[in-house]
Amino acid sequence: MRTFVIGLGRAGAGLHIPILTRIREGGGPILVFDPAVESGDLPPGVVSVPSIERAARSLDPAGAVTHLCTPPGSRSALLDELATAGFRRFVLEKPIATNDRELRRIVRLRARNGLRFAVVAPWLAAALTGKLARIVRDGTLGALRAITVHQHKPRFHRSLTTSGHPTAFDVEIPHAIPVVLRLAGPAELTAAKWRTLSCEEGTIPRLGGASLTLEHHSGVRTELVSDLTSPIRERRMRLEFAEGTVTADYPVGEDDDHAQLTVTTGGPSEHRAFRDDALTAFFVGTYRRFGRPSTDTEHLDFALHCETVRLLSEAKSRCATIPVQSRAEPQYAR
Known part of the structure; x- marks a missing residue:
């Protein structure tokens, strides 16, 4: 399948293209498009096009995979334009949308045009998440009672120089919500708050950090906390069971793709560290799925991400007491 990448920002140029150039075998060059960014030096096998129309003439849009x-x-407007040009398979960066209204437009476009979506969700594709799911499913530690998630990293520079993510709810937390929903089942939001980012260069409301609390229908309680001013990087999920605890540490950067899992049941803890290149696994699995007819699993995954947007949108509504700072949003991610 041919590949078309729209957006040459951190996600497109920094993550998607390097992995795609490594895992794709043949199929012609990767086409890229972003009117807001100079393409600069592109790696071998990657070709910039000046428009969506040119891309549609350069490949079979119905047989291509478009990375948004x-x-x-x-x-939604961009998806409408792409669907009109004949594109049907899409890899969407998380979250799908930042509010319910935009999500409804995307859902209608998907149904009307028969679009297929895969939302970038490396945590769901991670081997670490698979191990957590087996522990929950097997019941070896008893019933799951609570989940705590910490997603911390310093994000001053990107918050000050870009505007693609309007709140801290749109940065790290979307990685974790689909995972906790898969582990503990459907949930309702019971609490949420955000913090302002402050430094010598300026102050940005809603981007300093965020937290929310979920009450799952299964009785499990989840607390998610993300500090985007932390000097320390951390992506940790702690599961409390009736007969023990499990601590899962996801890789925190590109320089090391190892995950860690610690199981404690009263005696000495059992600790494991292992490679877990989840984003590569996600892309490989996505292209394999797109090479086959759509399945119920694909629809369930999309529904899971829609539920993530619903919970995040409700969290923002609860926190909407700080005036929105006027900042020009670029047409595409940077």
Whole structure:
């Protein structure tokens, strides 16, 4: 399958293209397009095109996979344009949308045009998540009672220089919500808050950090906390069971793709560290799925991400007491 990447920002140029150039075998060059960014030096096998129309003439749009690495707040218009040009298979950066209204537009476009979506969800594709799911399913530690998620990293520079993610709810937390929903089942939001990012260069409301609490229908309680001013990087999920605890540490950067799992049951803890290149696994699995007819699993995955947007949208509504700072949003991600 041919590949078309829209958006040459951090996601497109920094993550998608390097992995795609490594895992794709043949199929012609990767086409890329972003009117807001100079393409610069592209790696071998990657070709810039000046428009969506040119891309549609350069490949079979119905047989291509289009990676939408653009801001989540303005995707429906772009998807409409791409669907009109004949594109049908899409890899969407998380979250699908930043509010319910944009999500409804995307859902209608998907149904009307028969579009297929895969939302970038490396945590769902991670081997670490698979191990957590087996522990929950097997019941070896008893019933799951609570989940705590910490997603911390310093994000001053990107928050000050870009505007693709309007709140801290749109940065790290979308990685974790689909996972906790898969582990503990459907949930309702019971609490949410965000913090302002402050430094010598300026102050940005809603981008300093965010937290929310979920009450799952299964009785499990989940607390998610993301600090985007933390000097320390951390992506940790702690599961509390009736007869023990499990601590899962996801890789925190490109320089090391190892995950860690610690199981404690009262005696000495059992600790494992292992390679877990989840984003590569996600892309490989996505292209394999797109090479076959759509399945119920694909529809269930999309529904899971729609539920993630619903919970995040409700969290933002609860926190909407800080005036929105006027900042120009680029047409595409940077």
